Amino acid sequence: MPRIVVAPDGRRLAVEERGKPDGTPVFYLHGTPGSRLGPSPRAQVLYRLGVRLITFDRPGYGLSDRMPNRTVASIAADVAAIADALEVDGFSVVGRSGGAPHALACAALLPERTRRAAALVSLAPHSAEGLDWFAGMAESNVFEYLVARAGPHLAATRLASLASQIRADPESKVLSIGQEGGRADRRIVSDHGLRRMMVRNFTEALRHSADGWVDDVLAFSSDWGFDPAVIRVPTLxxxxxxxxxxxxxxxxxxxxxxxxxxxxxxxxxxxxxALSVLPRVLPWLTRELVEPAR
Structure with a gap:
């Protein structure tokens, strides 16, 4: 069962911990759509690496309450609240896909607590100067973000429909990602264990509504609330x-x-x-926290 942490504004956040209870704390921020139950290294791998992996449902996903009008930057306060509840001072943070911009938010806005950060397959800010934001992007994602830029109501309507389809048949969603992504993504989806974890992830993420998905897409299509240029902690x-x-x-x-x-x-x-590379990233994330000062 998840632990429920109450944010300062009264929202409930569903939190899970895996790995070594007294290990080095690492926050792992899930993709879009996603949940605290998203694919992660097995417990024995985390224990061997000495990692205490902390995951949670972003607002509007799974068992976490929605936070209307949230930005990418908003997640930093939630991470701080969870760290306080778990009596964690310093930590590292890693985000995959939709979780990656949120990991960068922690690096930018919680520099006194975030020791290292990793952004795996991250988007850049929608206003990134000199970047053709849609170049090379799959048609489904292009359409999703164009709808979001057209307005919150349109985004909510479209994603609510997609969420209903996924709830009815989550495995089809996983298989469609592999088909659209190409050979490399099909190879990952063909792994039965990973596919099962992805199905569980989507099922939990969208169990009640598409609110978290909608709010993520709107946040990525708006000002992030921080500039990545202010990040000073070691970042991968x-x-x-x-x-x-x-x-x-x-x-x-x-x-x-x-x-x-x-x-x-x-x-x-x-x-x-990014799912298979995470076990190789974790030792880098924990290095500064476990190595003695010189």
Whole structure:
């Protein structure tokens, strides 16, 4: 059962912990749509790495209350509230896909608590100067963001319909991602274990409504509420070169914008490969927290 943390404004946030209870704390921010039950390394892997993995439903997803008109920046206060409730001072944060901009928000807005940050297959801000935001993006995502820019009501109507379809047959949604994403994403979806985790993730994310999905898409299509250029903590930007859901140009832009960011772009990989790369990213995220001062 999840732990319920109450935010300062009274909203409920559903939180899960996995791995080593006294391990190095790492917040893992889920994709869009997604939930605290999203794909993550197995418990024994986390325990071996000495990681205490903290996940939670973003507002409007799963068991977390909605936060109307939230921005990408809004998530930092929720992460701080959860860390306080769990008696965690310093931590690292990693976000995958739709969770990646939110991880960058923590790096920018909680620099005294965020030790390291990783953004896996992240979007760039919609107003990113010099970036053709839609170049290389899958048709379904282009349409989704164009609808969001046309207005909240249209976005809510479209995503509510899609959410109903996913609730009726979540595995079809997973398979469609593989088909649209190309060979690399189909390879990930063909893994029965990962596919089961993705089905569970979507089912939990949309169990009540599409509110979290709508609010994510609106947040990505609006001002983020912070500039990635203010980030000073060690930051990793990882991307698969063949990604069509968050095209690789977004990662390159973030790499230029974030001072001293480490950028890793891998050929032949795509959006869903972020699921398999996470166990290799976790040791980097925990390094500063576990190494003795010199």
């Amino acid at each position: 930007v990882w991307h698969g070169e063949n990604d069509v859901f968050a095209p690789v140009g977004h990662a390159r832009w973030l790499g230029r914008r974030i001072p001293n960011a480490t950028v890793c772009i891998q050929r032949g990989l795509a959006h869903l490969d």
